[in-house]
Amino acid sequence: MAVRLQLRERARSPTPRELADIPWLGMLSDADRLDVTSHLVVSTAEPGERVCRFGRASTFWFGVIDGMLKMSNDAAGGAQITFTGLPPGAWFGEGTLLKREVYRYNIEALRRSTVAGLPSAVFNHLLDRSIPFNRFVVNQLNERLGQFIAAREIDRQNHPDARVARNLAALFHPVLYPGVGQWLRITQQELGYLVGLSRQRVNQALSALQRDQMIRIEYGGVRVLDLDRLRQYAPPET
């Protein structure tokens, strides 16, 4: 409950700069955009803090403005499974909003992050009236399905370099995560959490990928040089 109060207290209106980075806002009519921006709220999540379920049921559609979140299952039922990392530009939670359910996963901040929220009622209202917004959401769902299929393949891969490569490639997805661009701010430790490897092993994997000119390692993050090859990365024959 303390968490919820903190989020409430920290909630504020988005800055113009933050609004500019919200991809779907630009697709709306002027009237819709004005209406919606007045309801958008922004708050900060500290490392380890859970963004979802600070309200009881699904009350917001969330977007990552800055930072890095991680989506995972509820560890109470057994093994901890990380579904995906959520970099800047990611918008999520529409599935539960559509069905008016409660969140079935945890979203937790990997580091200090700025998160935007659109109240559930406003989200549903937009869906009812705006065709461009519907197109955005459908496209989003479709792309995410693709991510899920790719994720199944990643799981079959037990080669660490391949896991790092393909998880990284997923984070550079231009449609799902338009805030990322060529340069992804993520530490090797954070990548380790997402992929399920030690920081040391991630470091080795990144070095290998850099040797092959797919990425460049920079302090505090990674730059992609060849996204296609990163996506298709296969471990070297033994």
Next chain:
DNA sequence: ACATTAAATTCGA
């Protein structure tokens, strides 16, 4: 686990 290097923060003028 440890040594190195980069970045962020503090502090004194």
Next chain:
DNA sequence: TCGAATTTAATGT
């Protein structure tokens, strides 16, 4: 408000 000094964070091995 500038920049040197110190502390913290990230990286490489």
